[in-house]
Structure formats: C-alpha cells, structure tokens
Amino acid sequence: VNLGLVDCNAFYCSCERLFQPLLKTKPVVVLSNNDGCAVSRSEEAKALGVKMGEPYFKFKHLCQSHDLKVFSSNFSLYTDLSWRVMEWLRAYAPSIEVYSIDEAFLDVTGITELVVFGQRLRQELLRQVGIPVGIGFGPTKVLAKAANRLAKKSLKSQGVVDLTQTKWHQAGLSRLPIEDVWGIGRAQSQKMRLLGIKTAWDLREYKNEKLIEKIFTKIGWQIQQELRGERCFPFQKPAEAKKEIMCSRTFGTSVEDKVALKEAVAHYVTSAAEKLRQQGSVCQEVTVFARTNPFRQELPQYTFYETRRLPHPTLDTFKLITVAQQLVDQGYREGYEYKKAGVRLSDFYQSTELQLDFLTPTDTPERHELMKVIDRYHQKEGKGILKSAACGVKDKAWRMNRQHKSPRYTTDWNELKVFY
DNA sequence: TCTGGGGTCCTAGGACCC
DNA sequence: TCTGGGGTCCTAGGACCC
Numbered sequence A: 001v002n003l004g005l006v007d008c009n010a011f012y013c014s015c016e017r018l019f020q021p022l023l024k025t026k027p028v029v030v031l032s033n034n035d036g037c038a039v040s041r042s043e044e045a046k047a048l049g050v051k052m053g054e055p056y057f058k059f060k061h062l063c064q065s066h067d068l069k070v071f072s073s074n075f076s077l078y079t080d081l082s083w084r085v086m087e088w089l090r091a092y093a094p095s096i097e098v099y100s101i102d103e104a105f106l107d108v109t110g111i112t113e114l115v116v117f118g119q120r121l122r123q124e125l126l127r128q129v130g131i132p133v134g135i136g137f138g139p140t141k142v143l144a145k146a147a148n149r150l151a152k153k154s155l156k157s158q159g160v161v162d163l164t165q166t167k168w169h170q171a172g173l174s175r176l177p178i179e180d181v182w183g184i185g186r187a188q189s190q191k192m193r194l195l196g197i198k199t200a201w202d203l204r205e206y207k208n209e210k211l212i213e214k215i216f217t218k219i220g221w222q223i224q225q226e227l228r229g230e231r232c233f234p235f236q237k238p239a240e241a242k243k244e245i246m247c248s249r250t251f252g253t254s255v256e257d258k259v260a261l262k263e264a265v266a267h268y269v270t271s272a273a274e275k276l277r278q279q280g281s282v283c284q285e286v287t288v289f290a291r292t293n294p295f296r297q298e299l300p301q302y303t304f305y306e307t308r309r310l311p312h313p314t315l316d317t318f319k320l321i322t323v324a325q326q327l328v329d330q331g332y333r334e335g336y337e338y339k340k341a342g343v344r345l346s347d348f349y350q351s352t353e354l355q356l357d358f359l360t361p362t363d364t365p366e367r368h369e370l371m372k373v374i375d376r377y378h379q380k381e382g383k384g385i386l387k388s389a390a391c392g393v394k395d396k397a398w399r400m401n402r403q404h405k406s407p408r409y410t411t412d413w414n415e416l417k418v419f420y
Numbered sequence B, C: 001t002c003t004g005g006g007g008t009c010c011t012a013g014g015a016c017c018c
Helices: A011-018 A021-025 A043-047 A061-066 A075-092 A114-128 A141-153 A166-173 A186-194 A200-205 A209-227 A258-278 A317-331 A351-356 A365-381
Strands: A003-008 A028-031 A038-041 A069-071 A096-100 A103-107 A133-138 A160-162 A244-255 A281-292 A303-314 A338-350
Touching: A003 A075, A003 A114, A003 A141, A011 A021, A011 A028, A011 A038, A011 A069, A011 A075, A028 A043, A038 A043, A075 A096, A075 A103, A075 A114, A114 A133, A114 A160, A133 A141, A141 A160, A141 A166, A141 A209, A166 A200, A186 A209, A200 A209, A244 A258, A244 A281, A258 A281, A258 A317, A258 A338, A258 A365, A281 A317, A303 A317, A303 A338, A317 A365, A338 A351
Parallel strands: A028 A069, A133 A160
Antiparallel strands: A003 A103, A003 A133, A028 A038, A096 A103, A244 A338, A281 A303, A281 A338
C-alpha cells in the first residue's frame, strides 16, 4: 500500500487570487475571523516576515509600505473550492480520505512512476480548478506527510517528493527538522532535542522505543513506527459523527450587557444545533462559556464555563436556547467586558435510535418536523433567515469585524465575478 | 494510629492538528 | 485600539464498586 498526500499551497490565499489574478505575484494574507490575525500567507507575504497567527495590527503597516493585500476570511468561497479540488482527486485516485479543507490522502497503490503521476495531477488541478498543490508519497501517513513537507521546501522537487522507497529515507528524513514531523508539536520537539533527536531521521533511528513511549505516549511511539514504514494510522478512517460540536466567536466590540451576551449565545446555539441535526445526532449536554479579553490585562478578567445535563436528549434549537440562556444567567457577573463567548453541545446519540425507543421521553414529533422545515428552508434560501427572537433584532455590537471580505464568487448569484 | 487489591468510568488538562 | 475557531486523542487521577 502506498499513500499520497495532496496539500493546497497557502489555500485561502490561492482562493482569493483565483478571482483577482493581478494578485498572483503580490504578497497576500487572509485574516482569521474578526480580522484578528494571519491564517494564510502567500510566499511573498512570508518573505515579508508575516508570521502564522500574527495579529493584524502588528503587520498592517506592510499594506502601505509593501503593497500587502489582506482579506477577511470568506469560508463559503474556500469550502466550495475545496470541494472542487476533492472532486478532481476522486477522479484520479481509486479512493481518497479528505483530511482537512485543503488536504487529502490518496491511495496510490499500484501506480508506478509516482513522480510523473504527481506532476500530472498538479498540472491538472492547476488547469481545472486553479489551485496550486504540493504532493508527497510514502508507505505510511507520517512518511507521506514528510514527503509533502520536503516537496514544499525544495524548489528542485517541483512540488512532488516520493518517499515510498526505503533507499531515499535517509536523504529525505535527515533534511526534515523534528518539529516538522506530523504530530510532533512545540512541546514534544523541545523534549526530543534534549534526547539528541534533531531530525525525522534521528527519531526513526532512535533505538530505545520504551523510552519514546514513556515520554511521548503511545502517539510518539506510533509516529516513530510510521517513520520506519510500519503503518499505525489507518487510511480512510470513515468520517465518524462528531462527538461534540462547538460554536464560538470573538466579538467585534466587547459587551458588558447580559442581554447582548444572551443574544450572541442564542446565535451560536442556533448554528451548533443545525450542525447537530445535519449529522443525525441528538445531544444531552450543553456548555456555555464567556470570557473577557486576556490581552487587556489592565481590565478586570473573568471567565465562566457552565454545563448542564438535560433530562432527555434533544435536537430542538429552541429548547437548547432556553437552557443556554439559563446557563448565561448562572455564569454572568456584572462589571466585565466580555470579548468572546461560545457554546458546546456534547453527549450525542443517534436521533434515529431514539425515536424508536418509546420509553425515552424526548422531543415531540412536531418539534422534529419544525426543525426539518427550518433546515430545509435555510438550505434553499440561505442561512439565518428564520431564527428565534432570542437572537435579537437590533444592531449587534458583538458582530464580527470583516473589513476586507471578498465576494462569495462561486456560491451566490449576486456576487458572481464579472469580467469586463 | 493502624487501613487491600483490582477494576471501571468519568473528567480535566495537555498536546496536537489545520 | 487591534490577538481565530473547531476539533481529536491520550493520560492521570479521582470516584466508586466489590
């Protein structure tokens, strides 16, 4: 078995560039929600020194001095283009596992001349969808990831690296710093370095497996095995239903008012419950949290988390909003400027199982129907048209800032790109 | 004051990913 | 002035049971 990992280059930036070709050679950054910090950077932006996760206000000056272009995040656009990329991958490989919005593993077992195959795939994606990608091949996920990382680093590779054959492992892996190995983050790589493990190759060759497992847990041991070509992380994990669903946002302007906080929470419950129903689940636990701005230490700080277990599982948005608002009442303290709030739904069951069980009192069938109607309506006419009055009707100070948002070119008729 | 052994389940917290 | 959001997995430790 051999795997490929396809990874879109600076995906969000590439999506924005697709509709503004003049930006192809300019530094581009896409910002997180609320225009908070950098989450995607073009090569040119990286060269200017913009760091991943760096707050916008720290590099804003580059817009003036170096013609840096910034965008607010536009997830309808990114999700749609991601879907197009995945469709093309499905056409090229017998099976794929979509790993994230911009990455997928491919089963490439039996394909010879992988580098040629990879090059063709890259060109095809560029031509058909317009998104540049890098590709790595290997016998395990960790090795395919490593190959992909090497492909990004080396110009010579032209975006494709093949580590399926053991004979190339030493050359490749010894050029890969340990912190670039998939699954080894900051904390673990520091510990690795104390053991003298500086590269992926060092970890592969480290003899004391027991010690690796002791310090880095089962996962650390599995990563070492995968570097040696022993498969631990299976391909095509079926996409399982989520075990919890969260929805939270940082506010555009902080709020002190309990009513405003409740409105925001009602919004988050609404979209979390929609996701809950979409995966066919019901939930029996709700958590609400809110916090002040930790970056403003001169202000009084306060965070609350309140969790409630429900008497019966539910998928009813209105029921969940009621509970969530009670939780706000419990946790809320006056005199703080709340900057972020959120909701977590957890303790899930299958909604179908539940309906068959007449002994478990749960939502009424009428409520299920109502939710279906709302979901269908939103699917057809757009999200957020029907909502509980608890979400509020007036202007919302807490709404996200998004000053640099591009149009939804591919998912909204009114925002189609027009070329003159 | 002294106080077994083994098992399960749950939760909190840490680490990681994109 | 301005600092994202949404997940998963693992482990340790406590509660509880017999």
